[in-house]
Structures are given as C-alpha cells and as structure tokens.
Amino acid sequence: MPTNAKPKLAVWKFASCDGCQLSLLDCEDELLAVAGAVEIANFPEATRALSKGPYDLSLVEGSITTSHDAERIQKVRKMSKYLITIGACATAGGIQALRNFANVTDFINYVYASPQYIETLHKSTPIGYHVFVDFELRGCPINKMQLVEVLSAFLNGRKPNTPAYGVCVECKLKGTPCVMVAQGTPCMGPVTHAGCGAICPSFDRGCYGCFGPKETANTISLSEQFHKSGVTDEQLIRAYRSFNACSDTFRKEGDAHERQ
C-alpha cells in the first residue's frame, strides 16, 4: 500500500440482502477510525460521493445472477488491487443459489406476473467463479469484527487471522456444552467454518451452517450421525442446501442424498 496517500476502499454490491456491507456501518465504535485510515472511494449505501478507480481494496458483496453483473465484476476486478468477497452470497452464491437446483423459468413464472420483463441467469454463482479473489470472508452475515481484522490485515500487508477450523472449536473455546451430545440436537457445527463465535449452540440451537464448510469437512460422517438421530434425507438435503448451497462440499453432500 502506498504510504503517502490513504488507500482507496470501494464497496460493491451484487445480488444480496445488503447485510454484509451493513456490517461495516455496524462497526459503530470503529467506523470513524476506519474512515480516517482509508479513503472511502465508492460505497453507495453510505455516500453520494464517488471517486474513480483504481481502488486499493474492493469489498464485494453478493452473487452473480445477471449477464450485466457478470460483466460488471470483470470491471471491478480490473480496477482493484485487492478484491475481497464478503459473505455467503459472494463466496458461495447465497440462498438465491437454490435456483441452481431448479428450473429458473419456473421460478420467474411463479414470482412475476410478466416474466418477459425479468432478465436473469439460470444460476447464481460466487464471485470466485468469475474473477480471481484475493480473500474470501465467510458468513451469512459476516462477523463485523472479522471484517475489521481483514481490513486491518490488508491495509498493513499481513495475512488475516480468521481460523478455518470448525464451529466445534469455537464451542470448546466458549465452554458451550455440545448440543448434539448433551441434547441430541442435530448441529452442523462439526462441518461448518468458524467465525460467528458459535452463536447457535449457545442459544440451545444446532448450528445451521451459515458460514459454509470448514476445511476438510467430514460431511459423510455428520450425515450418518444425523440419520441416527432421526433426521430424514429430505431434512438432510435441506440442511446442506441453504445459505451456502453452492459451496462444493455442501452441494456434493446434498446431491449424494438426493441420489439415494
């Protein structure tokens, strides 16, 4: 990063709920400090002011679902020194990737009275399918403290400290008793990427996988465990096909149970 000028930060939105970019505005205690450390060059949710690229750091929210957006992400990549995806939509296609398992024409006909007005691609795809991504921050939504860590890391030229282990480790660190062992509650924690701070189990609820798969997730073993506790194949498929349905690990496991 140049030391003589403030690095230029841009925030880009594709198909999404706006929640992940809201995380930046939700850093109430850090926002003015962040705004002091960077030049916010493009962030339409927060400001009318725009300054032209190139940008030092681009945060990308949302998935690619239109041909226009497929072209736009190419332009964003060309204008960005570093490109970081924020959240499950940008990283794994998001909940809107459930269209990938259906016929999108049926979807359009179902929701819209005049389907001819709707322009959309057949699949919702992650940013990484289209351009090189320097770093992917997980979560639906992302954890705002992890976002501050990633921004800080890139601005200081170091690797972000966002562990790739599972939610189970976070439960152990937090001292939360295992909901699967203690309550028999099906939990996706063993296969899910850490980052949220294991919120669901601390609320007596099984993890529902909103941070997507961890590294080397043993989904086969987890599915067996789910079956033993009475989870049906239909429920299992739905569990894998949610906010990270298009991630390789979850997609393959969901598909395997559909074939059975």
Added chain:
Amino acid sequence: MKGNRLIKVDYLARVEGEGSLYVKIKDNKVEDVKFKIFEPPRFFEAFLRGREYKEAPDISARICGICPIAYQMSAVTAMEQAFGMKVDGQLRALRRLIYCGEWIESHALHVYMLHAPDFLGYEDAIQLAKDYPDAVQRGLRLKKVGNDLMTIVGGREIHPINVRVGGFYKTPDKAKFKAITEELKWARDAAVETVKFVATLKFPDFERDYEFVALRHPSEYPLFEGHLVSNKGLDIEIKDYEQHFAEEHAKHSHALHSVLKARGAYFVGPLARYSLNYDRLTPLAQKCAKEAGLGKTCNNPFKSIIVRSVETVWACEEALRIIKEYERPDKPYVEANPRAAVGCGCSEAPRGICYHRYRLDDKGIILDAKIVPPTSQNQKTIEADLAEFVPQHLKLSDEKLTWQCEQAVRNYDPCISCATHFLKLHIERE
C-alpha cells in the same frame, strides 16, 4: 432555464440496494417519472416452496439485512396463525423487545447516516461528522444500543438466530439486561436530543393527501398485531390483506408495485404509523413530537426524519418498560403442531408493513409463499411525490434538483433489497 430537461441518477446512494431515478421534463411539465428497481431478483417465494415451516423465519430474514426481524416476525406470526397457536406473556414481550432493537438501529442509521446529510448538504455522515461530531457520535451510539438489544435477545444484530415459530430457542436470563438498561436510558435521552436536532432542519413546504396504511392495536403502538387500517376508511384483519391489496408488475422494475384495489397508491412507514397511532405513543414521545412542531398527523414526507426520531424515543421507552417487567418464562417456546392450513402475518418493519402468507401441508411443508415488503408498497407513492415535487422546483439547477429528488426518495428509507425480492435517479428535461 430551458423547458425540457432530463434528470437521472443511475445509482441512488444512501439507500439499501440498487435502484435508479428517471424524471423527464417537457415544456416545464413532468412527462414521466420512474423509480426503477434494478436489484436482481432473488426468487424467495419460489425457493421457499418445499421448505419446512421452521425454516421460513431464517430464510425470509435473508431478504433484508437491514430489517431481518420484520421478516422473522411476519413469518412466525403467519405460521402461528396457520397452526392455531397463541404466543403471549413474556415471549410476546421479548418479541416486542427485539423488534424495538431493530427500530432503534434502523431509525438511527437512517436519521443520522442516510437522511440528515441531505438536509445539511453533506455527501455522507462521515463528512457530516467533521462539522457535527457530537451529533454523528450520538447517532452511532444510539444505533449501537439497538444492535446490542438485538444481540442480547437474538444472538446477533444481522440475521438473528434466536427467533422461532412459537417463541425463541432460548430466553435470556434477566441478568443479561442489567448493563443495557443504563445504556437504554442514555438512548432514550439521546433520542429526545435527536428529535430536537432534526426539528431544526429546513423542510421543503410539501404535503400531499396520502392514504396512510398501518397496523393498529387496541392499546399499543403497533409492531406485529392488530388491524390494518387507513385514514380513508380501511379497517381489516391481516388475513383479509389480499382481498384489498394487489400487486402489479411494471416493466421498469424488478419489484412488484402494490396498490389498494379500491383506491390505488398508498403510504406505509413511520408517517403512516404515527398519523394512525398518535394516541398510542408514550406521553414523552407525544411531548417530543409537539415540541418539534408536529401535529397529531404529518403529511410532509420530508418530516419523516422527525417522525423516525419520535418513534425512536418510543422504542427506547417501550424497551425499558419490557425489561423492567421481564421475568424469564418457564419454556422458551410454545410447541407447534403442524397442520394443512394457510397462515398470514403482518408486521411493522421500520419502513412499513411487511406481509407474509404461507400455505402449508399437514407436515408443515410450505406449498405456497407470498411476501410483500414495505418498499414495493411505497413505490407508486414515491413516483407520485416526485411528479408533484419536481414541477414546484423547476427553478433549481439540474444538480440541486437531482439532489432534492434523491432526498424525496430517501424520505421513504427505501429498502431495495427487500423490494426485489430497487434505485438510480434519472431526470430528463427535453
């Protein structure tokens, strides 16, 4: 100034989601106004089919990261109506509490970060903070109190995980509210200061004869229960919504336009809620409104910033009341017994009513879903506002007129991500 102009904003800022504005002026008359939503469609209603009733609150929350509680509350109340369940007592109170958190967070965000900069001539709140550091700091801290409240009850501020059909996964221990009580008292006072601050802003002299639509409850300021009422005679149960309202699909928009079948465009959100429920506000909120120069109704959409601030006072007081009276219930939720039925729910998102309807089979699998977010209901009214506002302000330069048109759209705190399940400004003067 020439009589033909085109004003356009290709990507409207300080709104949630993607939309544009297009105003075509010919011979000093507005020929066309389009508030376009180009946010790509995400087809929630389509992929909710085949999912279990339990999943609806978590999935529908993902329509909007700004008002997930609105979606969760509309979804759970719809399911509970379908299954004939009653959730009351402290569980109902906790639902109101988390909803107050969302109102405080969303209103503080809109008042200080999205709307106030327009009135004071700044591009954004960060620029505003250089000249008004105390106000912006107050707004951020207020916003944080709302987020903290959502985190205590819901687990996290965006897409909370603790709301379920029948109640909650886990109810908070009373001790959890100890620290936030003091912060909420600060927030209530800060909200009172906010009303005073926004009352000093300059407002365009602009009023229209709107049909306001909001929920109305027998005794409370409405959140997720009551009748749907209007100032033009509507008074219906939530379940009869679709008999009175219809959605139209306009070519220029990815969001369906909602209309009252009998009378067309209508207005939802803070102005509607306030004008229809003034008598349900707390005495302090009423006093703040009066001191800010508001009557019992408000027809100037630019003054929605005052109404949002008044509602924030109310939400802080309501949260304090709920916390004071809170006793942890024995069971965190009421058991659901799925049956084949149709259920409807409607709740007051910070930006207006959010309606859900689900048809379920006997196992609780969703067969049909319909979701009507607030912004799609306000779209026609936003366009009508612009059609009336622009001719009154043709003396302004294109730059100033464009900014004021943007401001007129931001009056509605439009959430475009919601509406497509929307903004570019485009003013054309020929």
